[in-house]
Amino acid sequence: xxxxxxxxxxxxxxxxxxxxxxxxxxxxxxxxxxxxxxxxxxxxxxxxxxxxxxxxxxxxxxxxxxxxxxxxxxxxxxxxxxxxxxxxxxxxxxxxxxxxxxxxxxx
Numbered sequence: 001x002x003x004x005x006x007x008x009x010x011x012x013x014x015x016x017x018x019x020x021x022x023x024x025x026x027x028x029x030x031x032x033x034x035x036x037x038x039x040x041x042x043x044x045x046x047x048x049x050x051x052x053x054x055x056x057x058x059x060x061x062x063x064x065x066x067x068x069x070x071x072x073x074x075x076x077x078x079x080x081x082x083x084x085x086x087x088x089x090x091x092x093x094x095x096x097x098x099x100x101x102x103x104x105x106x107x
Contacts, residue, residue, distance in 0.1 A: 007051070008042045010065060014058050018083050028087045029053040057087050 015022060022040065026033045031050060038044040046054065048062075055065050086094065 004042060004045065006066075007045060008040045011040050011054060014060075014065075018058060018080055020057070020084060020087055024087065025054065025057055028057040059083050059086050
């Protein structure tokens with residue numbers, strides 16, 4: 001699949017798999033709804049910075065975005081809920097949660 005088709009299809013797939021609406025994705029990323037619509041319709045390709053914002057909203061890396069094996073999308077319902085909640089957090093809240101999780105690993 002060519003990149004012009006892959007990126008819009010992948011974003012739509014991630015929205016469907018994670019339950020994140022395009023409206024929520026727009027809010028989380030700071031990308032306007034019209035720009036996001038153009039991307040998902042294949043009218044415009046996102047730049048790297050924009051694509052990184054989209055990946056951050058889904059809690060994945062750019063590398064994972066371009067992984068076609070689907071492993072990243074095989075999420076349990078609990079993981080989906082966590083990802084949905086994560087996408088609504090501010091950067092400061094995400095940092096706090098990461099710190100808490102790292103402290104739990106040491107126990």
